[in-house]
Amino acid sequence: xxxxxxxxxxxxxxxxxxxVLTEAVGVDADLVWYKDELKGYDGVVVPGGFxxxxxxRAGAIAARAPIMNSVRKMADKGLxxxxxxxxxxxxVESGLLPGALMTNSYPKFRCDRVNLRxxxxxxxxxxxxxxxxxxxxxxxxxxxxxxxxxHTLSELNSQDRVAFRYVDEQGNATSEANPNGSSENIAGIxxxxxxxxxxxxxxxRASENILGSKDGKKIFDSMVDYISSF
Amino acid sequence: MQYHAEVxxxxxxxxxxxxxxxxxxxxxxxxxPTDSLEMQKRFVIELDAPSRDAAQSxxxxxxxxxxxxxxxxxxxxxxxxxx
Numbered sequence: 577x578x579x580x581x582x583x584x585x586x587x588x589x590x591x592x593x594x595x596v597l598t599e600a601v602g603v604d605a606d607l608v609w610y611k612d613e614l615k616g617y618d619g620v621v622v623p624g625g626f627x628x629x630x631x632x633r634a635g636a637i638a639a640r641a642p643i644m645n646s647v648r649k650m651a652d653k654g655l656x657x658x659x660x661x662x663x664x665x666x667x668v669e670s671g672l673l674p675g676a677l678m679t680n681s682y683p684k685f686r687c688d689r690v691n692l693r694x695x696x697x698x699x700x701x702x703x704x705x706x707x708x709x710x711x712x713x714x715x716x717x718x719x720x721x722x723x724x725x726x727h728t729l730s731e732l733n734s735q736d737r738v739a740f741r742y743v744d745e746q747g748n749a750t751s752e753a754n755p756n757g758s759s760e761n762i763a764g765i766x767x768x769x770x771x772x773x774x775x776x777x778x779x780x781r782a783s784e785n786i787l788g789s790k791d792g793k794k795i796f797d798s799m800v801d802y803i804s805s806f
Numbered sequence: 807m808q809y810h811a812e813v814x815x816x817x818x819x820x821x822x823x824x825x826x827x828x829x830x831x832x833x834x835x836x837x838x839p840t841d842s843l844e845m846q847k848r849f850v851i852e853l854d855a856p857s858r859d860a861a862q863s864x865x866x867x868x869x870x871x872x873x874x875x876x877x878x879x880x881x882x883x884x885x886x887x888x889x
Binding site: 633636674675679681683723725 | 825
C-alpha cells in the first residue's frame, strides 16, 4: 500500500502528513510533485499550506493543475482522497466537493485547538470514531468559512455527508464554537460516494501524544483500513 | 482581430463579505459613513480572436473555469476592439 501526498508550490504541511503516515500510522507515503505522474497509489492526501500564495482564491490555481485530473480518476475508482485545510480549499475549487471556503467571518487568521463532533462515522475516514464523539484537532486558516447554497446544505445533511462540525466541549454546535462563520458549523464534508473528505482542521497535527491529541491519527488509520479492505 | 476585455467579478448579492465590512467600518472611523460597500476584482485582458462573439465566449469560458467561482461569484464582461 502506498499513499501519495501532493505537493504544489506553497504546500507546507506535506512533510508533516508524510511523517505521520510513515512514522505514526506505518504505511508508505510519497511526496508527489504536481508535475509528476500520480500512478500506483492507493490513496491521496492533498495537504495544507498556501499553494500559489492563495493567488486569485485559496486553492484556485492548484485545483486547475493537471494532476487533479488524476486525483479525480482515482476518486472515481473509489480510492480515498482527503484534503486538509488548503487541500480542502483545492477540492472545493476543483469541484470534487461542493461549496466554497470564504474568508473567516471575523477576518483574522485563526490558529487554535477546536472541538469537533463526528457526525458521520460510517465513511472510510471516520469509521473508527463513535457517532457524536467530540474530538480535538487544531485549525490554522484564514479562509475556512464554509459556504454552500441552501439546496447543497440540505443535500449534505440528508445524505449524512457532514463529517465534522465545530462544537463546544459538550458537543453542541453553538455560534461561539464556530471559529470562522461556517454554515451550520461545518468543519468537514464528504462527497456523494463517501470516498473524498475535505476538512479545515489539521489531523496530522493531532497524531501523536506529544502533540496533545491523537484524535487526528484515527482519520489516517481508518483510511488505511479502508484501503486494506478495498 | 485584437480585443480588449474588462472582467468584473463580485460576490453574488446577499453574500457576506467580511473584508468589505471591515473596510466600510474603517471608512466610518475616518468620517465617511456609507450605506453599502462591495469589493470586486477586475481583470483587464488583451486577446486575439476571430470575432467579437468568439472573444466574448472565450472570456466567458475563462470566467467559468478559473477567474470566478460560480458558487459565490457573478461576473460581468465588457469587450471592445483594440489596436
